[in-house]
Each structure stands twice: as C-alpha cells, then as structure tokens.
Amino acid sequence: MTRHMTGAQIVIQALKDQGVDTIFGYPGGAVLPIYDELFQQNDIRHILVRHEQAATHAAEGYARSTGKPGCVIVTSGPGATNAVTGLTDALMDSIPMVVLSGQVPTFMIGNDAFQEADTVGITRPCTKHNWLVKDTADLATTIHQAFHVATHGRPGPVLVDIPKDVQFATAAYLPPEKARVSHYQPKTKADPEAILAAVEAIERAERPVFYTGGGIVNSGTAACAALRDLVGATGFPITSTLMGLGAYPASGEAWIGMLGMHGSYEANWAMHDCDVMICLGARFDDRITGRTDAFSPHSYRIHVDIDPSSINKNIHVHVPIVADVGSAIEDILALWRERGARTNAGPVQKWWKQIALWREKDCFGFRRSDQVIKPQYALQRLEALTKGHDRYITTEVGQHQMWAAQYLGFEEPNRWMTSGGLGTMGYGFPASIGVQIAHPESLVINVAGEASWLMNMQEMGTATQFRLPVKQFILNNERLGMVRQWQELLHGERYSASWSESLPDFVKLAESFGWKGIRCDSPADLDAAIREMIEHPGPVLFDCLVEKHENCFPMIPSGKAHNEMLLGEDATQGAIGAAGAVLV
Amino acid sequence: MNALHIKKGASSHSAYDLRNPLGDQRETHTLCVLVDNEAGVLARVIGLFSGRGYNIESLTVAETDHLGHRSRITIVTTGTPAVIEQIKAQLSRLVPVHQVNDLTVEGPAVSRELALIKVAGTGERRVEAMRLAEVFRAKVVDTTLESFVFELTGAPTKVDAFIELMRPLGVVEVARTGVAAIARGGFAPD
Numbered sequence: 001m002t003r004h005m006t007g008a009q010i011v012i013q014a015l016k017d018q019g020v021d022t023i024f025g026y027p028g029g030a031v032l033p034i035y036d037e038l039f040q041q042n043d044i045r046h047i048l049v050r051h052e053q054a055a056t057h058a059a060e061g062y063a064r065s066t067g068k069p070g071c072v073i074v075t076s077g078p079g080a081t082n083a084v085t086g087l088t089d090a091l092m093d094s095i096p097m098v099v100l101s102g103q104v105p106t107f108m109i110g111n112d113a114f115q116e117a118d119t120v121g122i123t124r125p126c127t128k129h130n131w132l133v134k135d136t137a138d139l140a141t142t143i144h145q146a147f148h149v150a151t152h153g154r155p156g157p158v159l160v161d162i163p164k165d166v167q168f169a170t171a172a173y174l175p176p177e178k179a180r181v182s183h184y185q186p187k188t189k190a191d192p193e194a195i196l197a198a199v200e201a202i203e204r205a206e207r208p209v210f211y212t213g214g215g216i217v218n219s220g221t222a223a224c225a226a227l228r229d230l231v232g233a234t235g236f237p238i239t240s241t242l243m244g245l246g247a248y249p250a251s252g253e254a255w256i257g258m259l260g261m262h263g264s265y266e267a268n269w270a271m272h273d274c275d276v277m278i279c280l281g282a283r284f285d286d287r288i289t290g291r292t293d294a295f296s297p298h299s300y301r302i303h304v305d306i307d308p309s310s311i312n313k314n315i316h317v318h319v320p321i322v323a324d325v326g327s328a329i330e331d332i333l334a335l336w337r338e339r340g341a342r343t344n345a346g347p348v349q350k351w352w353k354q355i356a357l358w359r360e361k362d363c364f365g366f367r368r369s370d371q372v373i374k375p376q377y378a379l380q381r382l383e384a385l386t387k388g389h390d391r392y393i394t395t396e397v398g399q400h401q402m403w404a405a406q407y408l409g410f411e412e413p414n415r416w417m418t419s420g421g422l423g424t425m426g427y428g429f430p431a432s433i434g435v436q437i438a439h440p441e442s443l444v445i446n447v448a449g450e451a452s453w454l455m456n457m458q459e460m461g462t463a464t465q466f467r468l469p470v471k472q473f474i475l476n477n478e479r480l481g482m483v484r485q486w487q488e489l490l491h492g493e494r495y496s497a498s499w500s501e502s503l504p505d506f507v508k509l510a511e512s513f514g515w516k517g518i519r520c521d522s523p524a525d526l527d528a529a530i531r532e533m534i535e536h537p538g539p540v541l542f543d544c545l546v547e548k549h550e551n552c553f554p555m556i557p558s559g560k561a562h563n564e565m566l567l568g569e570d571a572t573q574g575a576i577g578a579a580g581a582v583l584v
Numbered sequence: 585m586n587a588l589h590i591k592k593g594a595s596s597h598s599a600y601d602l603r604n605p606l607g608d609q610r611e612t613h614t615l616c617v618l619v620d621n622e623a624g625v626l627a628r629v630i631g632l633f634s635g636r637g638y639n640i641e642s643l644t645v646a647e648t649d650h651l652g653h654r655s656r657i658t659i660v661t662t663g664t665p666a667v668i669e670q671i672k673a674q675l676s677r678l679v680p681v682h683q684v685n686d687l688t689v690e691g692p693a694v695s696r697e698l699a700l701i702k703v704a705g706t707g708e709r710r711v712e713a714m715r716l717a718e719v720f721r722a723k724v725v726d727t728t729l730e731s732f733v734f735e736l737t738g739a740p741t742k743v744d745a746f747i748e749l750m751r752p753l754g755v756v757e758v759a760r761t762g763v764a765a766i767a768r769g770g771f772a773p774d
C-alpha cells in the first residue's frame with residue numbers, strides 16, 4: 001500500500017529508511033516544514049551546530065569515523081552558501097555526505113526572492129551530483145538516489161535542493177527498494193588480465209613498495225584486512241598518504257611511514273628508487289609526486305582505483321586497474337597464492353637493508369628543549385599518554401597537522417580525520433564534534449593550531465549543549481605557522497600577515513562556555529596536563545604554548561624531486577627555486 | 585600495456601590506438617556523449633570543461649531520444665593524448681552521463697555542420713559569390729537585391745573554406761550550428 005505524505009514527511013521517512021540516525025543542521029525559513037517533522041519524531045537526532053560550515057565538517061567527521069554517509073540540513077540562501085566549503089572539502093577527500101537544502105518556493109525561483117540563491121548552480125562543481133526537486137512526487141526517489149550516488153563508486157558529497165512548496169505538497173512515498181535507482185553503477189571488479197599483470201610484477205619485483213591511500217579507508221574494513229594480508233604475505237614495505245593512515249597499522253613490521261612533502265625520508269626514497277610501485281586507492285597528488293618528471297623514474301607502476309579519472313591523471317602508470325580496491329587486493333592475493341606465492345626474496349631482503357640505512361637518518365628527530373615545549377614533543381607525549389585508549393584524532397590544517405601525522409601512530413582505519421585535499425582550516429573542531437556524536441564513549445582529540453581553531457570556535461556552544469567531551473589540543477605558536485615556514489624558506493623571512501595577533505585567553509574562553517581550560521607552557525608539566533585533559537569528563541580546551549618558530553621537516557620543497565628532500569638540520573636558505581615558489 | 589594502449593574498435597588508421605599516451609602533440613577529437621536529458625546537464629558538461637581548463641572547439645546538443653529522455657552532446661576538443669583521455673574519464677564519471685565515445689579513435693565517422701552565411705554586395709562580387717556557392721553546393725535561402733543568405737552543410741573544414749572564400753566578397757554575418765557527428769556503419773558504438 002502506498003502512503004501519501006507531505007514532502008517534509010517524505011524527507012524524514014526517506015532518511016529513516018536510509019538508516020540515518022543523526023543529522024547536523026541549522027534551521028531557517030525555507031526548511032521549517034522539515035524541522036517541524038524533525039520535532040515530531042525520535043529516530044533521527046538533530047545536532048544544532050552554530051554555523052552551517054561546521055555542520056558539513058561534523059558530518060564529514062561522522063562519516064569518516066563510521067563509514068556511513070554524513071547527513072546535513074541547511075536553509076536556503078546563506079545556509080546553503082555556508083555549506084559550500086564543507087561540500088568542496090568532502091569532494092576533495094571522497095567523503096560520502098548528503099546535504100539537504102531548503103529553497104524558495106518553485107513559483108518564486110528566479111525572482112531574487114528573499115534568501116534565494118542558485119544553490120544547485122553554486123554547488124554543481126563542488127558536489128558529486130546535485131538535484132533540484134520541483135515535484136513532491138519525485139522527492140523520495142531523489143533522496144534515495146542521492147544516498148546511492150554518495151556511497152557508490154568513489155564516495156562524495158551530494159546535495160538535494162528542496163523548495164518550500166515541495167515540502168508542503170503531498171505525494172506517495174516510495175521506499176528505497178521501490179525507487180528507481182540510477183544507472184550509476186561504477187565498475188568494482190577488476191579485469192583478470194590486469195590482476196595477472198599485477199601478480200607477475202609482484203613475483204619479479206626486486207625493490208617493491210606499496211603506496212596506499214584514502215581509497216582503502218573508503219573501501220572499508222574488509223579492504224584494510226585484505227591489505228594487511230597482502231603486505232604480511234609478501235613482506236613488501238608499505239607507505240601511505242595522509243588520507244590512508246591507519247589502513248595498515250603504524251606498528252606493523254612493513255610500515256615505513258607516510259610519504260610525500262612532509263613524509264618520512266625512507267618512504268620517499270623508497271618511492272624514488274623502487275622498481276615496482278603498487279598504488280592502492282591513492283591519487284598521485286602533487287604533495288606526493290613533487291616534480292612529476294623526476295617522480296620514481298625507474299618504476300613499473302600498478303594503480304588500483306575505482307575512479308578511472310584518477311588513473312593516468314598526473315603520473316603515467318603501466319597497469320591500470322579500475323576496481324574497488326578491496327576486491328582487487330583479494331583477487332591479487334588469490335591469484336598470487338594460486339601461482340605459488342612467490343616473491344624475489346633475495347633482492348627484496350637487500351631492499352629492506354637499503355631502507356634500514358635510510359631509516360638511520362632518523363628524519364623525525366628534532367632538537368629537544370627543557371625550556372620550551374617543542375610541538376613534536378607535545379605530540380610524542382600525547383601519543384604516549386593516549387596510545388591504549390579508544391582514540392579518534394581530528395586535525396586542523398598547518399604544521400600541527402603534519403606533526404600529528406608524523407608523531408601519532410594509527411593502528412586502525414577510520415581513527416584519523418583530516419582535511420587533506422582542500423586543506424580547510426576550521427575543519428578539525430567541528431569534525432571532532434561529528435566523531436564524538438558517533439562515538440560518545442571514545443576519546444576524541446582535535447590536534448589544532450590556534451589560528452585554524454579560531455575559524456570555527458563558535459562550535460564550543462554545540463559541544464556544551466550536546467555534552468560532547470571533545471578535547472581541543474591546541475599547539476599554540478602564535479603564528480600561522482605553516483605560512484610563516486614558507487615565508488621563511490621562500491620569501492626572505494618577510495612575515496607578511498602570518499602572526500596570530502590578539503589571541504583570546506583560551507582558559508577564560510573555555511570557562512565562559514562551561515568547558516575546562518588548561519594552559520601549559522613547560523615541558524616538565526606537560527604529562528600531568530595531558531593526563532588532566534584525558535581524565536576530565538567534559539570538553540577541554542588545551543592551550544599548549546609551544547616553540548614559536550619551529551619548522552616542519554622533512555620537507556620536499558615545491559618543485560623538487562623526492563631525493564632532494566630537506567631534513568631538519570640542513571641549510572634551508574635558497575632551498576626552493578623561483579619556479580618552486582610559484583607552486584603552492 | 586603502456587605504449588600499446590589497446591582500445592575497443594578500430595581507429596581510422598589501425599586496429600589499435602597507437603598514439604603515444606605521453607606525447608605532447610595536441611590532437612583534435614570529436615566526442616559523442618549520451619546524457620540524461622535533465623535540467624543542468626549541459627551546465628555540468630560545460631562547467632567540467634571550463635573548471636578543468638579543457639578546450640571546447642565546438643559543442644552541440646539536442647534531445648535525440650524523447651521516450652528515453654536522452655540527449656546527445658557532440659564536443660570537438662583539443663589536447664594532448666593524456667588530456668583527451670582525462671576528458672573522457674571526467675565526462676564518464678558525471679552521474680547523468682551514460683556513454684562517451686571518441687569518434688576520432690573508435691573508427692571512421694562523419695562530421696557535419698550547418699552554416700548560414702550572409703553576404704552583401706553588388707555587381708561582379710555578387711556574381712562571384714553565387715558562383716562559389718554553386719561549387720560548394722550551398723543553397724540560397726534568402727535574398728535581396730544586395731544580399732544573399734547561403735545555407736551550407738558539410739564537414740567543418742569545408743564550411744571554414746567557404747567562409748574564407750566568401751570573406752572578400754562581403755560576408756556580413758555567419759551563424760554555425762557546431763558539429764554533429766556519427767560513426768559510419770550499421771551499428772551504434774557500445
């Protein structure tokens with residue numbers, strides 16, 4: 001029997017049928033009918049944020065930490081435009097997210113009506129797909145399609161724009177199983193010839209490396225398990241991008257650290273010198289490749305990606321495999337085992353010896369101090385004191401983000417939430433809120449820079465209201481540190497606008513929202529202060545005053561090749577040429 | 585698997601696509617894109633080209649299957665082989681796109697364009713314009729004592745040549761439809 005409902009009721013029913021338990025949002029005139037329905041039910045929890053950008057990042061945190069799509073509701077006009085940064089962030093980082101936006105009534109569209117914006121026009125380039133629903137009869141199907149598109153193939157954000165009259169009008173409700181699913185059915189199974197080519201390369205490789213990325217986390221825990229099997233069975237070294245941390249455990253034997261601009265010396269050299277590169281769910285981003293014409297000059301490259309447009313985009317590969325990475329790894333393992341599970345053990349052992357030599361550089365070493373807290377030291381202590389906990393980490397963007405990636409170890413996927421592709425300052429705090437909502441009992445820490453953190457600080461109220469014990473661990477250098485580092489290295493130490501001036505008293509700020517505030521400026525007090533943060537049952541704002549002019553190393557300067565990496569103590573003057581300075 | 589990038593279907597020259605995928609010479613390709621005929625689909629395609637810095641030499645679109653709500657977009661674009669491959673991959677992943685065919689590599693194809701050319705002049709120039717139109721088999725669709733409007737259908741190069749020849753004879757205005765293209769033979773490409 002078909003049920004007739006108002007558009008607003010259809011929205012709620014469709015969300016329930018899609019398994020949505022939480023929606024992050026902010027009300028306004030154009031979504032009042034939906035808010036009215038939200039009020040009259042108890043299955044979906046609405047989290048009132050303090051700014052729509054935060055709703056989108058919270059949904060990203062929720063999504064990345066659970067593997068489920070994040071869900072957001074915003075009003076028309078400014079509500080929708082405030083969501084644009086989060087949509088773009090989710091698009092760049094392949095995060096599944098469904099945003100519902102209110103729109104002025106259909107008969108007023110195009111008239112510059114109050115709070116009208118061309119939301120589908122504005123969000124077209126920053127969503128995987130979007131829809132304007134003009135007829136209530138299409139609403140249920142469109143929402144089901146939206147979830148389908150957000151979660152199938154390469155995940156991403158979608159937006160459904162719903163005019164107010166469509167929310168009031170009635171129509172029959174179509175449940176997901178009856179709705180016409182879109183023809184959008186990306187290929188997930190690899191071609192057998194490509195799998196064979198990959199297996200042959202694995203068998204003969206002398207200097208192999210697994211280069212893994214966020215696609216493994218997107219694929220899910222089964223893919224991570226398969227990856228661990230494959231790495232364990234072959235004994236090949238493995239590195240990962242920023243987005244893939246945790247897919248393979250940091251304590252794993254074959255782990256050689258993150259690669260890329262601020263990655264480990266050994267990982268970048270292994271990428272440069274390898275003879276077989278097996279790229280699994282990563283996209284050869286420019287933070288990884290450095291100078292593309294000098295990137296891994298001697299390697300035979302295999303690339304598994306679910307999105308054909310990721311393949312051969314920046315770097316030419318020899319074996320393209322379009323597939324879900326979990327399924328492709330299983331196919332590779334099965335065929336490789338069937339053919340006798342061979343590797344070129346002698347040369348691979350020699351390769352490991354070479355890697356051990358690179359490791360001796362101790363690229364993450366830093367000059368210690370007992371006077372000031374070094375940011376690296378703060379993270380080492382945070383790692384040591386939170387290691388055994390059921391822990392989730394989010395970050396803002398800047399030096400602290402890179403140090404977090406370098407000094408914290410991730411044993412499991414979905415434990416590390418960071419804005420990689422867009423590099424959105426202001427991501428981490430709301431993301432930590434989304435993570436804490438999904439994991440109320442867990443320890444959720446946002447590793448922040450003071451400048452980034454201020455960008456969405458209004459969310460303190462959200463954490464207080466919903467009793468979210470999020471820990472904001474601010475490495476306060478009173479600088480836009482990453483910008484300052486580039487100015488030091490590239491722009492003759494002219495620190496143009498890179499000072500964090502007029503900062504608040506973070507402890508008083510915390511207290512004004514009913515949080516606990518902690519300030520620490522001495523290495524000797526740090527452990528106790530971190531413990532105090534962990535043990536406090538509510539939200540904590542931790543103002544960790546750190547060395548102000550520390551630089552983040554290693555660093556592959558823009559426009560340089562992997563083997564031209566700068567290490568901490570190296571002279572850095574003139575390291576980046578004029579051509580590199582043009583790059584970001 | 586790299587240099588011998590084997591493609592489905594024969595190219596106009598060979599059974600294989602023998603282009604060097606790393607080559608840096610620019611090529612012109614005609615792509616045929618089958619899309620759902622829904623609001624905004626053209627904006628998506630055009631936005632992809634402008635947003636990613638690809639060239640559009642010509643673009644035409646019209647509904648070709650009313651019952652199936654399908655439109656056909658024909659795009660002529662230029663780029664290195666790697667860029668052309670990237671354009672095809674980017675188009676294919678748009679949700680309303682059903683199929684992308686590269687008519688330039690997938691086999692012989694015909695491309696046609698329609699142009700309306702207004703030429704004003706009197707005396708000998710007018711006679712010459714008429715004579716050239718006959719050579720090109722252009723039709724006169726409007727005339728006054730001082731002007732003609734010619735209608736010409738043909739490959740874009742033929743249209744170009746006609747317009748160039750007409751220019752000294754008094755071209756006032758040109759309207760072109762852009763290219764429509766289709767594979768030769770009895771089958772639709774898959």
Ligand SMILES: Cc1cc2nc3c(=O)[nH]c(=O)nc-3n(C[C@H](O)[C@H](O)[C@H](O)COP(=O)(O)OP(=O)(O)OC[C@H]3O[C@@H](n4cnc5c(N)ncnc54)[C@H](O)[C@@H]3O)c2cc1C
Binds near residue numbers: 155401
């Ligand atoms: C200040 C700053 C510095 C940075 N420095 C570094 C650095 O030093 N090192 C570093 O690594 N990054 C760094 N980044 C991050 C960088 O910008 C990129 O975001 C990151 O490298 C991309 O990771 P990825 O290649 O794993 O791709 P992702 O963006 O995670 O993309 C995932 C890929 O996997 C594919 N995929 C998705 N799902 C599946 C599936 N089921 N099966 C198969 N494939 C799938 C997608 O199509 C895509 O190609 C930095 C970012 C910032 C902000």
Ligand SMILES: Cc1ncc(C[n+]2csc(CCOP(=O)(O)OP(=O)(O)O)c2C)c(N)n1
Binds near residue numbers: 396400426453477
């Ligand atoms: C929204 C936004 N604006 C600007 C930038 C450019 N940017 C990158 S890092 C950075 C400084 C970040 O400073 P802070 O949060 O204090 O972190 P730190 O680098 O000092 O650890 C800036 C301004 C950005 N990434 N995002």
